[in-house]
Amino acid sequence: MIVDMLSCGELCACTILEAFSLSQPTLSHHMKILCRSGLVIPRKDGKWTYYSLNREKFSELISFIDNISTDAGKERIYFDTKC
Incomplete structure (x- = not known):
């Protein structure tokens, strides 16, 4: 839902927080994950x-998911892993 909210444009953390019943530290944790992934850009003011x-x-992610879904029926290479 955070991504859906941000799809309309830039939002202040306080606006996002008002939409959820989360504590501020919990929202900060989730935003940090989205920022580290590169999907969300923070700006301090x-x-x-x-x-x-x-x-x-997001365009890269959509292309990646599209490639995975269109390649679903194709033969895949599996690696022998030791973990």
Whole structure:
């Protein structure tokens, strides 16, 4: 749902927080994961943090998922792993 909210444009963390029944630290944890993945871009403005989608990264993700789904019936190479 966070990604859906950000698809409409940049939002302040406080606006995102109001939409969920989460604590501020929990939201920060989730936003940190999205930012580390590169899917979300943070921007600080004084004491406020604003978030927006990294549309280029989402395009890459969509292409990757599309390739996986279209290759579903094709032969795959499996590696012998020791873990």
